[in-house]
Amino acid sequence: MLSYRHSFHAGNFADVVKHVVLVEMLDHLTKKDTAFEYIDTHAGSGLYNLHSEDAQKLEEHTNGIGRLSIEAFPELARYFEVVHSFNTPEVPPSMLINGLNIYPGSPAIAQFFLRPQDKGWLYELHPQDHELLVNNMRGLRSACKKIKVQCENGFDGLNALLPPRSRRGLVLVDPSYEIKSDYDLVIDRIASGYKKFNSGMYAIWYPVVDRHTIDAMEAKLLGSGLKNIQRFELGIAEDTNARGMTSSGMIIINPPWTLFEKMSKLLPKLAQQLSQDDKPHFKCDVLAPE
Ligand SMILES: C[S@@+](CC[C@H](N)C(=O)[O-])C[C@H]1O[C@@H](n2cnc3c(N)ncnc32)[C@H](O)[C@@H]1O
Numbered sequence: 001m002l003s004y005r006h007s008f009h010a011g012n013f014a015d016v017v018k019h020v021v022l023v024e025m026l027d028h029l030t031k032k033d034t035a036f037e038y039i040d041t042h043a044g045s046g047l048y049n050l051h052s053e054d055a056q057k058l059e060e061h062t063n064g065i066g067r068l069s070i071e072a073f074p075e076l077a078r079y080f081e082v083v084h085s086f087n088t089p090e091v092p093p094s095m096l097i098n099g100l101n102i103y104p105g106s107p108a109i110a111q112f113f114l115r116p117q118d119k120g121w122l123y124e125l126h127p128q129d130h131e132l133l134v135n136n137m138r139g140l141r142s143a144c145k146k147i148k149v150q151c152e153n154g155f156d157g158l159n160a161l162l163p164p165r166s167r168r169g170l171v172l173v174d175p176s177y178e179i180k181s182d183y184d185l186v187i188d189r190i191a192s193g194y195k196k197f198n199s200g201m202y203a204i205w206y207p208v209v210d211r212h213t214i215d216a217m218e219a220k221l222l223g224s225g226l227k228n229i230q231r232f233e234l235g236i237a238e239d240t241n242a243r244g245m246t247s248s249g250m251i252i253i254n255p256p257w258t259l260f261e262k263m264s265k266l267l268p269k270l271a272q273q274l275s276q277d278d279k280p281h282f283k284c285d286v287l288a289p290e
Helices: 013-029 053-058 074-085 106-113 127-138 154-161 182-196 211-223 259-274
Strands: 037-040 047-049 102-104 119-123 147-150 169-173 201-208 229-235 247-253 281-288
Touching: 013 074, 013 106, 013 169, 013 201, 013 229, 013 247, 013 259, 037 106, 037 154, 074 102, 074 106, 074 259, 102 106, 106 119, 106 127, 106 147, 119 154, 127 147, 154 169, 154 182, 169 182, 182 201, 182 211, 201 211, 211 229, 211 281, 229 259, 247 281, 259 281
Parallel strands: 037 119, 037 169, 119 147, 169 201
Antiparallel strands: 047 102, 201 247, 229 247, 229 281
């Protein structure tokens, strides 16, 4: 039984980097009229109330989205536009956390971009989060009428969907890694997906709880022969052997050509702003060339 609930973590520093990259990729895909498919293998519940009991328990958003502003980060205008679009102006200021009441998850962010010609596939295995996701997505006014929410294993769903009929697509693989074999499984499934659809964009999120695990994951990915891979990682503290996530990142296969330059300017700034020890920790590199 899965115990991870993203509602405890929504809007934290890891979500910020993940969603900034996601916004950039979706924005890029919508620059052409040609249809694309968005596949979210680990969708979560879609929308998160920052005043919920879960969110208030750890208050992780206060060290993420809560420490950012459009004034300090004008380059994140599109990301802020998306995030704020899920917040209604009627909410009294006393209920707002840095101007927000709701933080959107990856399915809601994707829904913002999906057009009538596109398709979305959302997988969420936790029964309660699946039910919340269905309701949250139903409540959004979407231009795209082809968004499917499944209570199924996203790794298996991915295998069945590739290659997408449109031959354009973005796959987000964002597990909680509470099952340790997920570190290996992610690479296995991406590598086999890539064999069927090598022009697709893939985004893999990872947490740095134990650096050796991430080094092994990266080595396995590079050993699988995939090309055109970039990595964007943000840390809020130095690596540690103690329990807890100190950094997290996104590995992108076939990134939009604008992404690297954007992230190389943004990550040092974000690291400075969100660091808990006043030492910026970030990685911005090409893991495999085109
Ligand atoms: C990190 S959260 C997802 C957050 C979301 N992608 C976002 O950015 O807002 C991971 C989610 O994956 C779900 N999950 C875990 N294993 C799964 C699997 N094999 N298939 C589908 N969902 C799974 C968990 O219940 C959890 O809600």
